[in-house]
Amino acid sequence: MSMRGAGGRRGGVSAGDVGLQKELNKSAPKIDHLLSRILSLFSPYRTPIIGTIVLVLLGAGLTVIPPLLTQRAFDDGLFPSADPATGAGSDTGDAGSLIQGPNLPVLIEIVVLMIVIYIVSSLLSVWQTYLTAKVGNSVMGALRVRLFTHLEAMELSFFTKTKTGVIQSRLQNDVGGVASVLTNTISSILGNTVTLIAAVVAMILLNWQLTIVALVLMPILVLAQRRVGQVRARIATKTQESLSDMTAITQETLSVSGILLSKSFNRQQTEIGRYADENATQVRLQVSQQMSGQWFFAMVNIFLSAIPAIVYLVAGWLLVGGAPDITAGTIVAFTTVQARLLFPLLGLMRVALDLQTSSALFARIFEYLDLKPAIADAPDARSVDTAHLGRVEFDDVVFRYPDAEDDSRPTLNGVSFVIEPGQFAAFVGPSGAGKTTVSYLVPRFYEATDGAVRFAGTDVRELSQDSLVANLGIVSQETYLFHATIADNLRYAKPDATQAEIEEAARQANIHDRVMSFPAGYDTVVGERGYRLSGGEKQRIAIARVLLKDPAVLILDEATSALDTISERVVQAALDTASRGRTTIAIAHRLSTVLSADVIFVIDNGEVVERGTHAELIDAEGVYSTLYSQQRETT
Incomplete structure (x- = not known):
């Protein structure tokens, strides 16, 4: 404050x-x-x-x-x-x-x-x-x-x-x-x-x-x-x-x-x-x-x-x-x-x-x-090409935050990778390495300073923001719920959703039974920022909200890092369900949540220093192996 x-x-x-x-x-x-x-x-x-x-x-x-x-x-x-x-x-x-x-x-x-x-x-x-x-x-x-x-x-x-x-x-x-x-x-x-x-x-x-x-x-x-x-x-x-x-x-x-x-x-x-x-x-x-x-x-x-x-x-x-x-x-x-x-x-x-x-x-x-938005649709902006939906690519991306000094080290420096449709890709690394920044550049919350971010084969700067965001679902560490009912919070993703669709999304997120245990059920008011619910309950409602949207690409930004072990397991099961059948980008602090990822990108000092599966990175005995060993020792 x-x-x-x-x-x-x-x-x-x-x-x-x-x-x-x-x-x-x-x-x-x-x-x-x-x-x-x-x-x-x-x-x-x-x-x-x-x-x-x-x-x-x-x-x-x-x-x-x-x-x-x-x-x-x-x-x-x-x-x-x-x-x-x-x-x-x-x-x-x-x-x-x-x-x-x-x-x-x-x-x-x-x-x-x-x-x-x-x-x-x-x-x-x-x-x-x-x-x-x-x-x-x-x-x-x-x-x-x-x-x-x-x-x-x-x-x-x-x-x-x-x-x-x-x-x-x-x-x-x-x-x-x-x-x-x-x-x-x-x-x-x-x-x-x-x-x-x-x-x-x-x-x-x-x-x-x-x-x-x-x-x-x-x-x-x-x-x-x-x-x-x-x-x-x-x-x-x-x-x-x-x-x-x-x-x-x-x-x-x-x-x-x-x-x-x-x-x-x-x-x-x-x-x-x-x-x-x-x-x-x-x-x-x-x-x-x-x-x-x-x-x-x-x-x-x-x-x-x-x-x-x-x-x-x-x-x-x-x-x-x-x-x-x-x-x-x-x-x-x-x-x-x-x-x-x-x-x-x-x-x-x-x-x-x-x-x-x-x-x-x-x-x-x-x-x-009179302020001009720094990020706006190009005059000839077009919709996402559904033929390549789910493909995400970074091509030699350099990024500095707008208020950073010109001579400071970039937050991301020459980052390149390709995530194919349907892949589960995890980004891991030390705090401050630039992992979350990757998740900001895909939906174009920030603009790459240099290089190109491509979604479905097209530079995101050439896509309309509505079309881009319509195909993305984001679950962040800090879940935001409105001071409204659970049903209203879920319908934020799809205003015309039926009650049956809401309940199905909640079941997939492992929260339906818990909601029905409340006296008012889906009409329960969650309170300011959802403070009447536990952290795990809020996170699962957020997951259900994304599932109701049904996006082609899912971004999980340390979605379980603030939860206790039991809540993490319940939420992780919901995330596994949410990830099924769609491209998933997971920003992970706890490596135990991404062991089964199709590909893991290790970011350190703004650069991708390693990539591969969990087994491949353990065998490489590099940054990932060190991080994994340190986390195992503390659990």
């Missing part, structure tokens, strides 16, 4: 933080590129998006009509003949007339129209919310599946170098973290922009001098928003990294294996401390992220809330100066429109901040999506 704590990031700015800031500054111009990629995620949903756009435009347009109707309500309905400058005059109905009584027919017409607009706007808002929620969550779901699908295509070495918890965090936390952006971005940007433009136009129509007063400080707010967004993006990156570490700690420590390890060494308090430290870092970062924009929005609220009072003052000056186009209705309507300006402006600023903040999360998601 990783024992890296969170202390290195606490107590000031670390070198890593400085590097992160430089990297963020360097990548700042890429936000536009990120935005285009984000928008491309919506391309499959054009029809509902167009519907959303229409609803947004209608709703935004309707929002600025009530303030204009307010002006009419005051000037034509409530005070149809009022003189805003003097309030006095004759009863002739001109600009200087006395205040007349309310014009009820006009007032009723305006009020009814305003109510209808509010009802229509609310209905449009509900419909728009439904469409945006559906589109946004569909995009988020599709992105999560796309990321999962891409990760499934990555080569084995990617997973050996990456913590499972970190991968889980990218799938859950990072994708979930951009949910609001995916759900609300388009409708918010479009709706708020249209509302903002309409509000500004309405303000200009009402009075252009007051409009200048209301908008004079807007550029300063935009610049301040950009700076706040950069800070929040930096904090968001650190937050997600900390969240990934927490997920990794949880996955490592709270798994069955992790709990067994911590309890075995009495390290529960250490693990609690690791989690608590990382949690404290996460709390600090979450508080920082939530507070990073609060002063900015407080400033915006103060500014926009003070504008009406300033508008009243400026309107007073204009009236004193004899401005003829300012009425009570104009002032009320203008302040109403200006209040309507607050929400779309804040909405646009929040979207801009969310986009800047989420850019860090999108960058992490796209970082995984």
